[in-house]
Amino acid sequence: MLPSHPILSCEEARTLEQGLFAGDEAAEWAAMLRAGAAVAEAARRDFDEIGGFPENGRVLVLAGKGHNGGDALLAARHLLARYPRATAEVVFVFGERALRPLAWRAWQYAQETGRERWTQREPSTAGEWAGKGYDLGFDGIFGFQFRPPVEPPVAELIERVNAAPIRLRAAVDLPSGGLLRADFTYATGAVKTPILTDANAGRLRYLDLGFFPREAPGAQRVLTPAVLAPLAALRPAHCDKRDFGHLFVIGGSHNYPGAVLMTVLAALRSGVGLVTAFVPEPLVPAYAARVPEAMWVGCPLTPEGRLALEGLHLVRERIERATALAIGPGLGRERETMALVREILKVSALPAVLDADALQPELVRGAKGPLVLTPHAGEFQRIAAGATLETFARTSGTTVVLKGPVTQIASGETVYHSIFGGPVLARGGSGDLLAGIVGSMLAQAPGDPALAAARGVVWHGRAAEALARAQGQAAVRTTDVLDYLAEALRSE
Numbered sequence: 001m002l003p004s005h006p007i008l009s010c011e012e013a014r015t016l017e018q019g020l021f022a023g024d025e026a027a028e029w030a031a032m033l034r035a036g037a038a039v040a041e042a043a044r045r046d047f048d049e050i051g052g053f054p055e056n057g058r059v060l061v062l063a064g065k066g067h068n069g070g071d072a073l074l075a076a077r078h079l080l081a082r083y084p085r086a087t088a089e090v091v092f093v094f095g096e097r098a099l100r101p102l103a104w105r106a107w108q109y110a111q112e113t114g115r116e117r118w119t120q121r122e123p124s125t126a127g128e129w130a131g132k133g134y135d136l137g138f139d140g141i142f143g144f145q146f147r148p149p150v151e152p153p154v155a156e157l158i159e160r161v162n163a164a165p166i167r168l169r170a171a172v173d174l175p176s177g178g179l180l181r182a183d184f185t186y187a188t189g190a191v192k193t194p195i196l197t198d199a200n201a202g203r204l205r206y207l208d209l210g211f212f213p214r215e216a217p218g219a220q221r222v223l224t225p226a227v228l229a230p231l232a233a234l235r236p237a238h239c240d241k242r243d244f245g246h247l248f249v250i251g252g253s254h255n256y257p258g259a260v261l262m263t264v265l266a267a268l269r270s271g272v273g274l275v276t277a278f279v280p281e282p283l284v285p286a287y288a289a290r291v292p293e294a295m296w297v298g299c300p301l302t303p304e305g306r307l308a309l310e311g312l313h314l315v316r317e318r319i320e321r322a323t324a325l326a327i328g329p330g331l332g333r334e335r336e337t338m339a340l341v342r343e344i345l346k347v348s349a350l351p352a353v354l355d356a357d358a359l360q361p362e363l364v365r366g367a368k369g370p371l372v373l374t375p376h377a378g379e380f381q382r383i384a385a386g387a388t389l390e391t392f393a394r395t396s397g398t399t400v401v402l403k404g405p406v407t408q409i410a411s412g413e414t415v416y417h418s419i420f421g422g423p424v425l426a427r428g429g430s431g432d433l434l435a436g437i438v439g440s441m442l443a444q445a446p447g448d449p450a451l452a453a454a455r456g457v458v459w460h461g462r463a464a465e466a467l468a469r470a471q472g473q474a475a476v477r478t479t480d481v482l483d484y485l486a487e488a489l490r491s492e
Contacts, residue, residue, distance in 0.1 A: 001215060001221075001414070002221075002223065002227055002416060002450065002451060002454050003223065003224045003226035003227045003229075004221035004222055004223045004224055004227075004416055005190065005191070005206070005208065005212045005216060005218075005221060005222055005224060006190075006212070006216050006217065006218025006220065006221055006222075007190075007191045007192070007193055007196070007218065007220040007221060007222055007417065008190045008191070008192055008193065008218075009192065009193050010144040010145065010192055010193075010194065013144055013189075013190050013192050014144070014145060016189075016190060016211060017189070017211075020211060025101070025102065028067075028102055029102055029105065031189070031209060032067060032070050032071060032074060032102055032106060033074060034209050034210075035071045035074070035172075035188040035189065035207065035209060036070070036071050036072075036073070036074020036075045036077065036078055036106070037074070037075075037078050038186070038188065038207040038209065039071060039072070039074075039075040039138070039170065039172055039186045039188065039207065040074075040075040040076070040077075040078035040079050040082075041078070042184070042186050042205050042207060043075065043079075043136060043138075043168065043170045043184065043186070044079065044082075045469065046168065046170075046183075046184055046203075046205070047135075047136065047167075047168055048468075048469035048470075049422075049468045049469055049472060049473055050167060050168065050472070051472075053079070053083065053086075053135065053136065054083075054086075054135055055083055055085050055086070056083075056085040056086060056087075057079070057083060057086040057087075057135040057136060058086070058087055058088075058089070058133070058134045058135050058136075059076045059079060059080070059086060059087070059088040059089070059134065059135065059136045059137070059138065060088070060089050060090075060091070060134040060136070060137040060138070060161075060164075060166065061073055061076045061088055061089070061090040061091065061137075061138045061140065062091050062093060062137070062138065062139050062140060062141050062157075062161065062176070062180075063090055063091065063092050063093065063099075063103065063107075063140050063141070064093055064094060064103075064140060064141040064142055064143070064176070065094050065098045065099060065100050065103060066100050066102075066103055066143060066145075067100075067102060067103065067143055068140040068141065068142065068143035068172045068173055069092075069099065069103045069106070069140040069141070070102050070103040070105070070106035070107075070140070071106075071140055071172045071173070071188060072138040072139065072140025072172050073090065073103070073106040073107055073109075073110045073140070074106050074109070074110065075138055075170075075172070076088045076090075076110060076138055077106075077109065077110035077112075077113055079136070080110075080113040080114075080117055081113055086117070087117045087118075087119070088110075088117060088118050088119070089118075089119045089120075089121050089129065089134075090107075090118060090119070090120055090121070091120075091121045091122070091123055091126075091157075092120070092123075093123055093141050093154060093157065096120075123153065123154075123157045124153075126156075126157050126160040126161070127160065130160040130161055130163070130164040131164060131165070132164075133164070133165040133166070134164070134165070134166045134167070135166075135167050135168070136166070136167065136168050136170065137161065137164075137166040137168070137169045137170065138170050138172060139161075139169065139170065139171040139172060139175060139176050139180050139182060140172045140176075141154070141158075141176035141177070141180070142174070142176040142177055143172075143173050143174065144173055144174055144192050144194075146174075146176070146177065148177065148178075150176075150177040150179060154177070155177070155179060158176060158177065158179045158180045159179075161180065162179075162180065162181050168183050168184070169181060169182045169183045169184070169202070170182060170183070170184050170185075170186060171184070171185040171186070171201065171202070172186055172188065173185070173186070173187060173188050173192070173195075174187075174192060174194060174195055174198070174201070175198055175200045175201055175202075178194075178198055178200060179200065180200060181200045181202070182200060182201055182202040183202040183203065184202050184203050184204075184205055185198075185201040185202055185203070185204055185205070186205045186207050187204060187205065187206050187207060188207050188209060189207070189208075189209040189211045190211060190212070191204070191206050191222045191417075191419075193220070196406060196417070203405070203419075203422055204406060204419040205419065206222050206224070206419060208224065219413055219414055219415065220414075220415050220417070221414060221415070221416050221417065222416070222417045222418075222419060223409075223416050223417065223418045223419075223420075223454055223457075223458055225458065225462065227451075227454050227455055227458050228455060228458055228459055228462070228488070228489060231271065231455065231459070231489055232489040232490065240273075241273035241274055242273055242274070243273060244271060244272055244273030244274075244443075244444050245272050245273050245274070245323040245324065245440070245442075245443030245444040245445075245446070246272070246273060246274040246275075246276065246321055246322050246323050246324075246443060247267050247272050247274070247275050247276075247322070247323070247324050247325070247326060247439050247440055247442075247443040248275075248276050248277075248278065248315070248318075248319070248322040248324070248325045248326070248350075249263055249264050249267065249275060249276070249277040249278070249279075249325075249326045249327075249329075249436070249439065250277075250278045250307070250315070250325065250326070250327045250328075250331075250341070250344065251263065251277075251278075251279065251307075251326075251327065251328055251329040251330045251331045251356075252277075252279040252280050252283060252307070252329070252330045252331070253280060253301075253305055253306040253307070253330050253331060253332040253337075254280060254282075254301070254304070254305025254306070255305060255306075255330075255332060256329075256330035256331075256332065257280070257283055257330065258330065258429070258432075259329035259330030259356065259429065259432045260277065260279055260329045260330045260331075260432075261287060261290070261291070262329070262429050262432040262433055262436065262478070262479060263326060263329040263355075263432045263433070263435050263436035263439070264277050264287075264291055264294050264436060265291060265433075265436065265479065265482060266432070266433040266434070266435070266436025266437050266440070266482060267326070267436040267437070267439050267440040267443075268291065268293050268294060268436075268440075269482045269485055270436065270437045270440040270441070270456075270459065270485060271440055271444065272439075272440035272443050272444060273443075273444075274295070274321075275293070275294040275295065276294070276295040276296075276297060276318065276321070276322070277294050277295070277296050277297065278297045278299050278307070278311065278314060278315060279296060279297070279298065279299065280298070280299060280301050280305065280306075280307065281298030281299055281300060281301065282298075282301075283298075284296045284297075284298040297314055297318075299311035299314055302334055302336050302337065304332075304334055306331070306332040306334045306336070306337045307331065307337045307340055308336055308337070308340065309336050309337075309339050309340045309343070311340065312340055312343050312344065315344055316347060319347070319348055319350070322348075322350055322443075323350065323442075323443045323444075323446050324350055324351050324352065324353070324439060324442040324443035324446050325344070325348065325350055325351070325352035325353065325439070326352070326353040326355070326435050326436065326438075326439030326442075327341055327344070327345075327352055327353070327354055327355070327358045328341075328353075328354055328355035328356040328357055328358030328359065328435065329355055329356050329431075329432045329435055330356070330357075330432075331356060331357040331358055332357055333357050333360075337357075338360060338362075338363065341358055341363055342362065342363055342366055345363060345366060345367040345368060345369070346366055346367075346368055347368070348368060348369060349368045349369040350369050350446070351369050351370040351371070351372070351442050351446045351449055351452075352367065352369060352370075352371055352372070352442075353371075353372045353373075353374060353435055353438050353439045353442060354371055354372070354373050354374070355373075355374045355431060355432070355434075355435035356379075356431065356432075356435075359373060359374075359375050359379045359382065359383050360382075360383070361382070361383050361385070364383055364396060364398065365396075370397075370398070370399070370449050371396075371397075371398040371399070371449075372398070372399045372400075372401065372438060372442060372449045372452065372453050373398050373399070373400045373401065374401040374403065374431065374434060374435055374438065375400070375401075375402060375403065376402075376403045376404070376431070377402070377403075377404060380392075380400070380402055389402055389408060389410045389415065390410055390413070390415060392410075393410035393411060393412070394410075394412065394413065399411045399449040399450050399453050401434075401438065401453050401456075401457060403431065403434070405421075406418065406419055407421070407457050407461070409450065409453050409454055409457060411449070411450035411453070412450075414450075416450075416454055418454070418457045418458055418461055419461075420457075420458055420460075420461025420462050420464070420465060421460070421461035421464050421465065422461075422464060422465055422468055422473070423468075423473050424464045424465075424467055424468040424473045424476060424481075425460075425461070425464045425481075427477075427478045428478065429478035429479070430460075430464075430478055430481070433460060433478065433479070433481055433482065434456060434457065434460045437456040437459055437460050437485075438452060438453055438455075438456030438457070439456075440456070441453070441455045441456045441459075442456075459485060459488055459489070460481070462488035462491070463481050463482070463484040463485045463487070463488040464481050464484070465488075466484040466487045466488050466491070467480055467481055467483070467484045470484070
């Protein structure tokens with residue numbers, strides 16, 4: 001099993017916490033302190049994507065009766081302790097007297113940062129204070145034990161907060177009532193299933209509080225950064241380039257010359273020992289000048305400017321040198337080009353990453369070796385013909401990387417979810433980089449396609465997050481992600 005934790009239903013999460021704490025208030029308080037600090041630090045780091053949390057930041061806390069309210073209060077306390085000029089306004093949605101014991105304790109502890117730095121606001125006067133504007137808002141009204149419906153006064157409060165100018169909205173565990181709109185949702189202790197389909201959840205963060213044993217079971221799982229740990233370790237002192245795999249990249253066309261170049265760049269920047277790229281012959285001089293570390297093989301073209309079947313011998317005569325293949329970026333869908341790919345997959349038992357135009361049902365069915373498929377939602381529908389992700393992965397015997405805001409990796413009976421990445425990846429070429437990184441991982445670990453896929457997806461996503469924190473989400477290029485691969489490893 002890959003480094004990951006199970007995703008739980010709300011009932012399973014309730015059972016887990018009952019077993020962990022068994023009514024021990026001291027243990028619950030310790031967990032609440034960890035949760036509050038983790039939420040605050042996660043929000044602070046995420047704030048870097050919009051310029052960093054200001055020294056005199058204004059924080060809004062929406063606190064319900066129970067643990068979520070306590071977590072939100074402690075998160076605000078953590079930030080106020082770090083930023084002495086910051087202030088907080090708190091709204092006790094059901095009144096201060098409704099606070100349960102640990103939430104009340106959190107409120108008393110929060111005020112130790114200075115009572116003058118806290119201002120209470122009444123829910124009924126939201127029309128007056130909600131429009132003032134805040135840097136950060138913490139939603140701690142309802143937790144995973146909430147049962148609908150939301151009472152009209154609370155729904156009205158949430159509506160006003162949704163319309164308020166808040167630079168970053170942070171939900172603790174789940175967006176309250178499924179109504180409050182969050183930019184980030186911080187799942188404390190465990191990821192609960194409703195968060196994966198809640199349109200108001202924004203981006204997801206899993207805050208591991210140590211609730212799970214090492215091998216906790218579960219078919220639906222969330223990947224943890226620990227999957228990257230071996231990549232950050234020292235490499236053997238006595239090694240050479242052949243010890244780290246040899247990836248063959250096959251792609252490119254007259255119409256789409258850039259995609260395959262990005263795949264090669266990503267493979268080289270993610271640790272593979274050797275890369276050989278089979279690309280349109282006219283492109284080789286420019287590519288070799290740009291990326292001399294790769295070996296470039298010029299292939300004949302069809303009249304339309306795509307790879308011709310005639311070039312099959314160029315791959316076959318070198319195939320024994322490779323440990324994995326990456327096929328598809330910039331390839332095009334011309335029939336002759338598809339025939340070339342089909343023949344390569346028929347003669348080679350090597351594991352292969354199929355991306356972009358190589359994601360065709362007939363190519364998947366005819367492959368001799370293990371496959372890692374990297375479709376987005378539209379491409380998945382093309383190859384799966386209506387099957388679910390789990391069913392298609394199981395019946396096809398492939399590892400499927402279904403790309404999206406939460407990328408899913410299906411292998412056998414298990415589906416792993418990667419919550420790393422963000423809007424900075426919503427650019428042309430992001431998938432080409434991912435294909436190169438996954439191909440590099442597969443070339444280095446050809447016997448474990450699921451591990452290669454998970455490492456590639458998590459590494460790609462965490463590098464994108466590091467880029468967004470350093471430069472923001474807008475004024476960057478797709479290939480800038482590659483400059484943050486090293487930071488994504490070192491941060492582990």
